[in-house]
Amino acid sequence: MVEGRARRRTRSDTLATRKTLVVAVAELIAERGTDFQLADVAKRAGTSTATAYRHFATKEAAIEMAFAAWIDDLLGAIATAAEGLHGWARVRAVCDAWVAAAVHFAPATARLRSSVGLLRRLEDEDHVVTQVWKLLEPILGELIERELIPPHDKEFLFLCWNSLFDERNLLDLHGTMGWPVERISRTLGDALVAVLSHPPGGLRENSR
Template structure:
């Protein structure tokens, strides 16, 4: 049996580990936000981990504890954006019709992208969506796994034409590209509500929406 001293020490050790984990997550969040600022300010992804650390207000050693290089840091930033978006779309209640779920997903998408599109436009992959999906890209696979069921549900109810889900998701993802959303914000001066409404209708039309 452990001594009283060791038993008394365990809660303290557990609290220390939790604090260390909390500090780690906090510094990571600070750096992800700093990546966004650097991308917007520099209008490209050419910066060093030392510059990222300075922007985030952490030590260079801390930056290297999180990321081996800038590419990994940017991938983590983009993965975080995608994850936040997909989590909210997955959380859409299932007690609404497929068309309502699609519309809600579109509004969520535009709301998220309107916040980070100015940064994300500088870190897009040169490879196409379908090529990355076929290659097993984790982020693209995550997007597809969330969006494909929504398009299949629309096909099942006859709201859109029957088609390959890969094509349906490609059309949806292309119309809601952050560059499109940024262009509409800056070039047309549309509100996020109007952007969501217009792109939703465009996506439905492109997918063969069968209006009553």
């Protein structure tokens, strides 16, 4: 029994240390991009360099683990928010969860953006983009099926949703303009509803 409790404490301490290190990685990326070393991570986390190396073999591994943790938090928040809801209520809940989860790591993830387009990455079965698609595609499909929005290419709507909630937008709205999370999610949610509700080609037709 004592040994079992000791093992649980050890695992708990290890996870807590790793979480602290991941937070340190995020802070350094936000400040410097990828121009840092594991010794910098250890110093920021208040631990030894040896401890940092026990958790991450390389700086690249640390960045990869930190990014994975952020994405897991985001996907988990979106999935939980969507449970049991339908229609616009589900869209709004996902928007709220997305902003609340992503705004904290936006300064770091904005520096790690891929140069490849979102839909190309979806086509190439990029893990992160594919997981977000699997969460949002059924929501978009339901809106179309229930005739809450006009029929449209779901991949285009997926692109619009991601474009509005891009971490660089969150960084500007929260960090530069000082908007609270609630205002960001409400305003971007309103913009998303307007985009999704607009008929395909409507802008072009109205401009004639």
